[in-house]
Amino acid sequence: MIKISKMSGKLKGFKSINTNPLTNNFCNKMQTTNNICKKCYSRRMLKEFRCNCVPPFQNNSEIFSSSILSEKELPSIKDKYFRLHSHGELINDIHLINFVNIAKKNPNTMFALWTKRKDLINKFKGEFPENLILIYSSLKMNKIEKLPNHFHKVFTVFDKENADSSHINCKQKCSECYICYTKNDITYVNEHLKYRGRSI
Numbered sequence: 001m002i003k004i005s006k007m008s009g010k011l012k013g014f015k016s017i018n019t020n021p022l023t024n025n026f027c028n029k030m031q032t033t034n035n036i037c038k039k040c041y042s043r044r045m046l047k048e049f050r051c052n053c054v055p056p057f058q059n060n061s062e063i064f065s066s067s068i069l070s071e072k073e074l075p076s077i078k079d080k081y082f083r084l085h086s087h088g089e090l091i092n093d094i095h096l097i098n099f100v101n102i103a104k105k106n107p108n109t110m111f112a113l114w115t116k117r118k119d120l121i122n123k124f125k126g127e128f129p130e131n132l133i134l135i136y137s138s139l140k141m142n143k144i145e146k147l148p149n150h151f152h153k154v155f156t157v158f159d160k161e162n163a164d165s166s167h168i169n170c171k172q173k174c175s176e177c178y179i180c181y182t183k184n185d186i187t188y189v190n191e192h193l194k195y196r197g198r199s200i
Helices: 025-030 041-047 051-066 093-105 118-123
Strands: 015-017 081-084 110-115 132-137 153-158 188-192
Touching (some): 093 118
Parallel strands (some): 015 081, 153 188
16 A cells, blocks of 8 residues: 655645555665765665655555556645655656556645656656656765756755755745746756754
8 A cells, every 4th residue: 555644844734645665675775876866865864764664665566666556556745735655765667657647646746756866767768747757866965066957946955065045946845945846947956954953
C-alpha cells in the first residue's frame, strides 16, 4: 500500500510521497562524493529520530520502482499542491514514469518534484504534464547551477557563511511562499542550510 506522508516543519500543511534514500543506489553513490549529499538531512533523520519512517518509505521505493502502476493503482490526490519527495530521490525510469502518471491522473493538483537525476529526466520519452514542476537540486552548496533542459527551477542551499540576503528567497515555510509550487518568473530558489529542520 502506498504511503502518503503528512509533513511537518517547513512543509507543514503539505503531503508528500517519499521513498527511502538509505537503499537508493544513486543516493549511496552520491554520499561518497564531495557535494551537498554529504549533508543529507533525510538520511540523518531516518537514521535517528525518524527511523520509524524507514519501513513505509522502503515500501514506497519498491512499489514505485519495480513496475509501471495502472491508473487504478495510482493514488487520487485532492490537495491543491503536492510534493513528490521531501525524502528520497528518483530510483529509476519506472519511478519517474509512475510519478508523471500520478500528475496526469490528478490534473487539479500542482505537483513539484525535486531531483538531481538529470539523466532520467532527459531519458524520459513522454510529455511532462502541465501540473508537474521539475526542480533541479544543485549538487554543490553555495553554487547555483544553470537551469537544465526540461526543468522549471533550480534549488540551491547556502550555509550561513555564504548566504547573502539577496540570494535567499526561500521563506522556510512553504505554505507562506509557494514559489516552488507555481509556474512563475522565479527560476532560482535559494535556501539556508538546515539542521534537523532548522536553518543554521
